[in-house]
Structures are given as C-alpha cells and as structure tokens.
Amino acid sequence: MITTQQEYSIIDKILAGDQQSYAVLVDQYKTYAFTIAFKILDSRSEAEEAAQDAFIKAFHYLKTFNRQAKFSTWLYRIVFNTAISYKRKHKHAFQSIETTVIAYSDQSDKQLERDDKQLFVGKAMDALSEADRLAIQLFYIQEFSLEEVADLLGQNVNTVKVRIHRARQRLADELTRILKQEALTL
Amino acid sequence: MKKLSQEKDDLLIRYLDGDLSAGEKEVVEKELLSAEPGRQRLEYLQSVHTYLKKRARLEMPSKNFTEKVLDGLTTVQFRSSLSYKRGLLLLLGTLLASGIALALLSAGVFDAPTTPLVVDAPIDSELFKVPTISIPFNGKLIVNGIIFLNLGLAFVLFDRTVLRPWFQKRTSMGY
CATH class of the missing domain: 1.10.10.10 (Winged helix-like DNA-binding domain superfamily/Winged helix DNA-binding domain)
Structure with missing residues (x-):
C-alpha cells in the first residue's frame, strides 16, 4: 500500500519523463480498476481491454490531475467512463x-x-x-x-x-x- | 399479496443489516414477520442480499496486465482515426485532383469569357410568360477555388498522417 505522498512523488517522476514509474500505480490499482470495468461489462476480455485503455488515458492526462481528489478517485472515474463507452460501442448482449x-x-x-x-x-x-x-x-x-x-x-x-x-x-x-x-x- | 408500505420495507432492510435497536427488532419480529407478506418480503430481500454478498469480490486481471499497459503507453500515441495507408491514399488523391485541375487551367480550358448559365422555362404560352433565368458562371474562378480547397485539405491530411505521428515519435524517443 502506498501513501498519498508517495503517490504524488511517483506522479512527479512520471511527469518528469520516467514512464516506467507508472507501473507502480498500475500495480496498485489494477485490481480495483479491473473490478469496476468487469462489473459494468460483465466480460473478462472486454473489462481487461477497457481497464488497460483507462490506465493509458490516465497516463496521457496525468498532468491534468489537480491533486485535490485522491488519485484513485480520479482514476476510477476514468475507468467508469471508459467502460461505459465500451459498453455503448460494443453493444451486444453480455450474457453472464x-x-x-x-x-x-x-x-x-x-x-x-x-x-x-x-x-x-x-x-x-x-x-x-x-x-x-x-x-x-x-x-x-x-x-x-x-x-x-x-x-x-x-x-x-x-x-x-x-x-x-x-x-x-x-x-x-x-x-x-x-x-x-x-x-x-x- | 398486499405490498408492504415503504416504511415497513425500510425497516426490513435495516433488520437484515442488523441496524435496528432491540425494541425495533422486537416490533419487526412481532408485527411484520408474523404475517406472510412480511415473511415473504424478508425472504426476497434476503435472496438479494445473499446474491450480492456472493458476488462481492475483487476480480483479478491477467498476470501481464501491467506490461500490456506500459506497452500501450508508447503504441497508442501513434494511433489516429486515420490510418497511415488510408491517409496517404487520400493525400495522393487530393494532390492528383489538384494537379489535373491545374493542368486543365493552364491549358486554357476555363479561359472562355463568362458563360451565362441559361435555364429554359418549361412553360411557354401567350398568357403565361416566364422570364429566362441566367446565372453568370466563371469557370476559372470556380476551379481556382476548388484547387485552393484541395490544397488546404492536402495540408491537413499531410499533417495528420505524416507530420503529427513523426513529431510524436520523436518526442516519445526523447529527442
């Protein structure tokens, strides 16, 4: 478990160009992100794709993260929106x-x-x-x-x-x- | 079967969650659960609770999830709605169209003086006269406009297909 301060210093590193540091954040939140996507999409492969896509989006928009909210909250919203748009895009009957x-x-x-x-x-x-x-x-x-x-x-x-x-x-x-x-x- | 009031329904949920005081619990058990509607409603609420509890777990992504994300960080930057091949084809098509128009223009095809575009009136009678409509038409000007638009489009395509991905690649490689 990493603290908010540690999280911010990792974000600073990533913004300074250390792309590999992003792996720490991905490892920290991948299970939660995947769970959210899975609960929305009800398909492991789609959820995996959507969660990965959300992490990539979060990386590219990292400089817009204003640190007023928790990183996890900001990330989960990206995951939620990505999974919802995946569901709309690939609208087929997900049958559990x-x-x-x-x-x-x-x-x-x-x-x-x-x-x-x-x-x-x-x-x-x-x-x-x-x-x-x-x-x-x-x-x-x-x-x-x-x-x-x-x-x-x-x-x-x-x-x-x-x-x-x-x-x-x-x-x-x-x-x-x-x-x-x-x-x-x- | 008679539906329970919202208030009683709320009580049953709180009973299920163990949120009731001893007094409230006694009331629920004596009044609500002694009759069939209350018992059945609790049974259904319990089924919902069990279902949600059973599925209340974190889902594990694949083992190489992190690696895939890190790989995606570099590849996704070059992704564009316009594929490289399609973009180049469109660019060539636009340039070709502009070239043909320029060649025709320089060959003097559109050099003729202003041509009136005449529209003949379909009805012609003594009683009902429709005036002849003529629209001045300058071919050279229109073709010049088309060439100008084509060149603008070609520049946008060149930017999207060649320039932007190239600069993004250079940036990500740390030049």
Whole structure:
C-alpha cells in the first residue's frame, strides 16, 4: 500500500519523463480498476481491454490531475467512463454465465429453490440502471468505501446511500414479479 | 399479496443489516414477520442480499496486465482515426485532383469569357410568360477555388498522417 505522498512523488517522476514509474500505480490499482470495468461489462476480455485503455488515458492526462481528489478517485472515474463507452460501442448482449447456466445436481428441493432465486436475482439486476447496478455491486465489495462509490458516480454519499437502499428494494420487487411470472408459466 | 408500505420495507432492510435497536427488532419480529407478506418480503430481500454478498469480490486481471499497459503507453500515441495507408491514399488523391485541375487551367480550358448559365422555362404560352433565368458562371474562378480547397485539405491530411505521428515519435524517443 502506498501513501498519498508517495503517490504524488511517483506522479512527479512520471511527469518528469520516467514512464516506467507508472507501473507502480498500475500495480496498485489494477485490481480495483479491473473490478469496476468487469462489473459494468460483465466480460473478462472486454473489462481487461477497457481497464488497460483507462490506465493509458490516465497516463496521457496525468498532468491534468489537480491533486485535490485522491488519485484513485480520479482514476476510477476514468475507468467508469471508459467502460461505459465500451459498453455503448460494443453493444451486444453480455450474457453472464451465472445467469444462464443452471447446474442441476443431487440437491435437495430447498437448495434448488434457493439456487433458482439466486438465478432470478441475477435476471432482476438487468432491471436496474447502470449506475444503480454498479453502486450496489461496489458497495457490497468491502474494499470500496461508500465515499469512493459516491465519487465514482459523481454524487454525494447520502444520495448513493439512498440509491443503494432503493436498488435493493427494486431488486426484491423484480424478484417478486419474476417469480410470479414463473409460477404462471408452470 | 398486499405490498408492504415503504416504511415497513425500510425497516426490513435495516433488520437484515442488523441496524435496528432491540425494541425495533422486537416490533419487526412481532408485527411484520408474523404475517406472510412480511415473511415473504424478508425472504426476497434476503435472496438479494445473499446474491450480492456472493458476488462481492475483487476480480483479478491477467498476470501481464501491467506490461500490456506500459506497452500501450508508447503504441497508442501513434494511433489516429486515420490510418497511415488510408491517409496517404487520400493525400495522393487530393494532390492528383489538384494537379489535373491545374493542368486543365493552364491549358486554357476555363479561359472562355463568362458563360451565362441559361435555364429554359418549361412553360411557354401567350398568357403565361416566364422570364429566362441566367446565372453568370466563371469557370476559372470556380476551379481556382476548388484547387485552393484541395490544397488546404492536402495540408491537413499531410499533417495528420505524416507530420503529427513523426513529431510524436520523436518526442516519445526523447529527442
């Protein structure tokens, strides 16, 4: 883990022409950046490409980083915007394996019912807006603070808190609707 | 099944997160969870919670992620919306068009005096007379304009395809 001061001195080095120092920052934030891109794109290869692209963009715009916010916050916003534009550009149905494959095995009925519900929550996630989906997913990952999620979405903490709360209720509503529909088709 | 009020729904989420006081918890368990709508709603909220918890993990990128980014730092600078080949072809085409126009101009093809462009009226009768329209047309002037525009375009193409990538390359190599 590097401190903010260390981060600034690395940035100074990079701006002075030491391109290799950028590797330290990439190593530090690649997992977080990749996770954000993956949560948006739901495809490992696309997320990898988008996250790399975001790091390259961040490098070229590094001199515009004004050091008023944390570098990570600034970087995550670039990752978020890059991943969103990737999604718009390569608009095809990203299908999560989690939501399409049902592996039936020797499980009890209760277990199967639970798995079905999980599958339907996956489906219900599609009903959320891009920002709500990302906010709720990142919120559950302990490594992202609520402040970071709020900064990433360009909103204040309270708004994001409410968004996450409402998104959970919306998911439960969607789950109710899907299960009702499923019951009718049986 | 009757939908729970927003207030009760909020209570259930807080119950799930363990954010309720002992008193509030008792109220939820006695009032909400003793009836089917409350129990079912909690079950669904729990499913959502479990789903999100299960997927709450950081994703690992590929092992050579950092190397790929560092490689990209140098290669991306030369990337342009106009490929080198396409840019050169366009540049040659523009120069060729300007050359042909210049050759025709110097051969005196457009030297004829101002030619009136006559548009014949489609209706001609005693009652309805439409005046003949003529637009003065100076071929030499128009061709000169086209050549000028072409040369401007050629300069932009030359800058985008040759000059800019060349200077960027020199800068990145530390000259």
